[in-house]
Amino acid sequence: MDLGSARWKKSTRSGANGGECVEVADNLPAVVAVRDSKxxxxxxLAFDPETWRSFVDFAKRH
Structure with a gap:
């Protein structure tokens, strides 16, 4: 998987201290990539966009 064009984003809720965060790149064709910000x-980790949306929707509800 070529991640050269990935634009990694960290949640604005992660705070300035780094913490235990993940970064997400959702600009890649047919895949959402997730990595440890540290x-x-x-x-x-790579997910198809529908699986990633399902995970995010579930996390928002719980």
Whole structure:
């Protein structure tokens, strides 16, 4: 998977101290990539957009 054009975003609720956050790149074709903000060179999880939307919707409700 080519992540060279990924635009990584961190939640505005993550605060300025870094904390335990994830970054999401949702600008890639047919995939949403997720990584640990403290380890940007580390592993990346990839989800299809529908699965990612379902996860986010579920998280917002709970």
């Amino acid at each position: 380890d940007p060179a580390g592993p990346v």
